[in-house]
């Protein structure tokens with residue numbers, strides 16, 4: 728699997744079976760040393776394939792919300808104008824902006840979101 732930060736190939740360092748949660752957690756490291764964790768869910772563990780579709784749809788929603796929130800965080804307009812533009816309360820806009828405190832982690836998450844988007848592109852939901 729490609730690194731979620733830089734796109735370089737990665738290798739599995741540790742694999743932890745979590746039968747009570749019906750999943751296997753994989754700790755990975757890429758050629759440049761970025762560490763990240765993925766989760767494998769054996770399809771036989773899903774009672775119904777619709778559960779998978781639902782899980783993927785939830786990921787899509789989270790990505791969409793992240794993209795919107797990062798646009799709000801970067802919007803140079805005053806809180807009131809941004810709140811009106813996105814149909815949110817002023818408090819919610821301030822909250823979203825506070826959750827994007829530094830540029831570096833913003834870039835990192837933007838990269839992760841775009842990788843996820845690519846990965847799930849074309850998945851029928």
Ligand SMILES: [Zn+2]
Pocket residue numbers: 730731732733734735757758759760761
């Ligand atoms: Zn990397």
